[in-house]
Amino acid sequence: GAVVSQHPSWVICKSGTSVKIECRSLDFQATTMFWYRQFPKQSLMLMATSNEGSKATYEQGVEKDKFLINHASLTLSTLTVTSAHPEDSSFYICSARGRGGSYEQYFGPGTRLTVT
Amino acid sequence: AQSVAQPEDQVNVAEGNPLTVKCTYSVSGNPYLFWYVQYPNRGLQFLLKYITGDNLVKGSYGFEAEFNKSQTSFHLKKPSALVSDSALYFCAVRDMPPNDYKLSFGAGTTVTVRA
Numbered sequence: 001g002a003v004v005s006q007h008p009s010w011v012i013c014k015s016g017t018s019v020k021i022e023c024r025s026l027d028f029q030a031t032t033m034f035w036y037r038q039f040p041k042q043s044l045m046l047m048a049t050s051n052e053g054s055k056a057t058y059e060q061g062v063e064k065d066k067f068l069i070n071h072a073s074l075t076l077s078t079l080t081v082t083s084a085h086p087e088d089s090s091f092y093i094c095s096a097r098g099r100g101g102s103y104e105q106y107f108g109p110g111t112r113l114t115v116t
Numbered sequence: 117a118q119s120v121a122q123p124e125d126q127v128n129v130a131e132g133n134p135l136t137v138k139c140t141y142s143v144s145g146n147p148y149l150f151w152y153v154q155y156p157n158r159g160l161q162f163l164l165k166y167i168t169g170d171n172l173v174k175g176s177y178g179f180e181a182e183f184n185k186s187q188t189s190f191h192l193k194k195p196s197a198l199v200s201d202s203a204l205y206f207c208a209v210r211d212m213p214p215n216d217y218k219l220s221f222g223a224g225t226t227v228t229v230r231a
Contacts, residue, residue: 006159032217043206043221044160093159097217104150105219107159 003027004096006108013084013115020080021111023094029074030096034105035067038091050077084115118143120190120207122222130230135197137225139190139207148210149190150219151181153203160206166190177201197229 003026013019023033032051036044048064050056050071058064066088068080077096081088091112095105120141129135141147148167152160164175171183181192192205207222 004159034218041204041224041226043223046218049217091157095160104162104165106162107152109159110157112157 002098002106004030004094004106004108006094006111008111009109010112011114013113015085015115016083018080018082019084019113020078021092021094021113023077023079023096023108025075025096025098025106028096028098028106030077030098031074032097033071033077034095034097035069035077035079036093036095038093038110040091044093047079081113084113086115089113089115118147118209118211118220120149120209120220120222122205122207122225124225125223126226126228128228128230129197131199132196135192135194135201135227135229137192137205137207137227139192139222141188141190141207141209143209144212147183147190149181149183150208150210151175151179151190151192152206152208152221153177154206154224155203163192163205197227199229199231202227202229 005024007022035047038044047062048056048058050069052071052074056069071077091110093110095107097105150165151163154160164173166173166183174180179194205225208219211218
């Protein structure tokens with residue numbers, strides 16, 4: 001149980017274009033989803049938190065107009081990187097948390113974004 | 117603010133030897149602590165958590181962690197390491213309310229188990 005998928009697993013896009021990454025909870029309802037960014041051999045940096053049906057809460061320093069997050073249902077959240085630039089190249093990981101008092105997060109396999 | 121520290125960037129052990137990955141914490145109140153493992157180009161996998169109860173927590177893949185309040189530590193251990201345990205390990209702590217839905221992660225420790 002508690003499986004989270006991400007699609008695509010890797011993507012290459014040209015500078016100036018937008019790319020959408022999907023995060024799905026496959027066998028549970030995710031009331032809260034998180035988006036992280038990870039640089040090589042570094043820890044995870046929380047970008048934003050999204051709750052189903054409401055606007056995402058962005059961490060300080062994360063541009064909300066550049067990283068659009070939509071949590072349209074209890075099993076799907078999307079991250080759209082708009083007008084991508086090479087510095088946006090990174091490993092993006094989503095996680096999901098279900099209902100109740102459990103605090104652990106279940107992570108997706110990550111998406112490797114390369115902007116050329 | 118809640119935080120965890122992983123003092124070692126790298127840990128190298130021989131297969132069959134005990135493995136310890138260190139984590140210390142700094143919290144206000146009771147800590148909710150977690151260990152995750154990440155394999156190359158993959159997301160994080162949950163290993164174990166401490167919320168309350170026994171100080172020795174058993175988790176997945178033969179790992180366990182010992183919560184030590186006096187030393188503010190939550191070290192991850194495995195009695196006999198396998199080559200397949202080679203990965204990046206993260207300690208994490210739940211943030212305080214009203215941000216208790218968030219986790220704060222340590223910098224990570226790269227474990228290499230040599231055959």
